[in-house]
Amino acid sequence: MHFKLMSVVIAFLSVKLSLAHSGFHFGWSGSHGRNGGISFGLSPQFYQFSCPQANDIVMSVLERTIAKDMRMAASLLRLHFHDCFVQGCDASILLDDSATIVSEKNSGPNKNSVRGFEVIDKIKSKLEEVCPHTVSCADIVALAARGSTVLSGGPNWELPLGRRDSRRASLSGSNKNIPPPNATIENLLTFFKRQGLDEVDLVALSGAHTIGVARCATFKQRLYNQNGNNQPDENLEKSFYFGLKTMCPKSGGDNFISPLDFGSPRMFDNTYFKLILRGKGLLNSDEVLLTGSVEKTHQLVKKYAQDEGLFFEQFALSMIKMGNLRPLTGFNGEVRKNCRGVN
Ligand code: HEM
Ligand SMILES: *[C@@H]1O[C@H](CO)[C@@H](O)[C@H](O)[C@H]1NC(C)=O
Secondary structure, three states: OHHHHHHHHHHHHHHHHHHHHHOOOOOEOOOOOHHHOEOOOOEOOOOOOOOOOHHHHHHHHHHHHHHHOOHHHHHHHHHHHHHHOOOOOOOHHHOOOOOOOOOHHHOOOOOOOOOOHHHHHHHHHHHHHHOOOOOOHHHHHHHHHHHHHHHOOOOOOOOOEOOEEOOOOOHHHHHHHOOOOOOOHHHHHHHHHHOOOOHHHHHHHHHHHHOOEEEHHHOHHHHHOOOOOOOOOOOOOHHHHHHHHHHOOOOOOOOOEEEOOOOOOOOOOOHHHHHHHOOOOOOHHHHHHHHOOOHHHHHHHHHHHHOHHHHHHHHHHHHHHHHOOOOEOOOOOEOOOOOOOOO
16 A cells, blocks of 8 residues: 555655656645545646746846835736636636637627736746746736735735646626626525535635726726616615716716725725725625625624634635636646647
């Protein structure tokens, strides 16, 4: 028994060494492997030898970009979410339309909404200069999401790496799997559970709305016709509601934007949860974490509003969990040369 295990370990180590130069990495992973065996898993040390500067390069591009456009931190954090919920974290969202690809960029949740593709391109071209054909676009998106969180004042975490890039996109998957802003709490939980994420992940990850903005089109229903009766959402605090109406008229103005956390729109903190407690969450999907019929999410909103440390800790854990959704590893997928198209 022990001998058998030992020889498997040795075989595994020698494969790892012989492929290290080509950017391959075979890691132990209890959670991905069947029966706790050897599998192609993600690991924080994945680029330790093949591209040790990877994170520094990502961070230097982010620092310069975010200094000019604070919102970009939010946009990059969201990009990772919209990537991971469709076929897993495989950079499918970055693929442009082509002869073989129907881009996810034109889905309902993404069109006129997701941003950050040029920043990913810039990071990729720097990485191709320093470590050619090594760092995947899916890992760049994950690194950019973490870096954006840190640069906005949020938590840091050890980020598992080694995702490979898909050769296909799914427009229908993007339309089906990303939750809409007018979702009920039951809808939200259904979308998250489909990905293997639970109530705790839903509330913690929604806390990403501590930074960034939303277009009038995404919360207009709450202001003018919440339940098909031409009345506003009764959970909206009155002065907040009147303010929003000036930013978001009943007809037109769909692209006017409002901060998701108007208390501290550029700062990654727990103000988002404090605002929800006062009826000042911007999206229906934000407010229903408190007002929906699920006691557990209600309690979590209160806890995170009281304890920023607890929110940060759980946000990091849930980001790792989301970042581990169905990655392509080993011989699956590829490392794209250009994030916008397959090799
Ligand atoms: C729980 C379900 C969620 C819903 C219904 C939702 C919905 C939305 C909507 C409608 C917007 C505004 C889009 C627009 O105006 O075009 C938005 C923005 C944003 N979302 Fe979410 N979201 C959810 C979860 C998440 C998660 C899990 C993350 C990341 C971990 C995230 C991060 C963001 C960020 C940072 C922004 C601001 C983006 C920017 O300013 O460019 N969201 N979200
Ligand atoms: C959410 O908005 C969509 C599109 O406007 C609409 O078809 C749907 O009925 C709305 N859902 C709820 C629960 O209000």
